[in-house]
Amino acid sequence: MEYLTTIEMSQKWGITSRRIAVLCEQGRIVGVVKKGKTWLIPYDSEKPEDARKVNHNKRGA
Numbered sequence: 001m002e003y004l005t006t007i008e009m010s011q012k013w014g015i016t017s018r019r020i021a022v023l024c025e026q027g028r029i030v031g032v033v034k035k036g037k038t039w040l041i042p043y044d045s046e047k048p049e050d051a052r053k054v055n056h057n058k059r060g061a
């Protein structure tokens with residue numbers, strides 16, 4: 001299996017490497033491995049939905 005680092009994955013997904021590290025720490029990316037201080041992420045991993053986004057359509061409902 002081919003793995004990418006948080007920096008390489010940040011270029012692929014278009015988000016910061018720090019945000020990817022947080023997602024790894026939270027267990028939101030399937031198949032990640034921590035090797036020393038480095039997170040290794042499977043190449044074919046799906047980008048998780050951003051749970052920080054609020055659905056404004058449900059306001060006042």
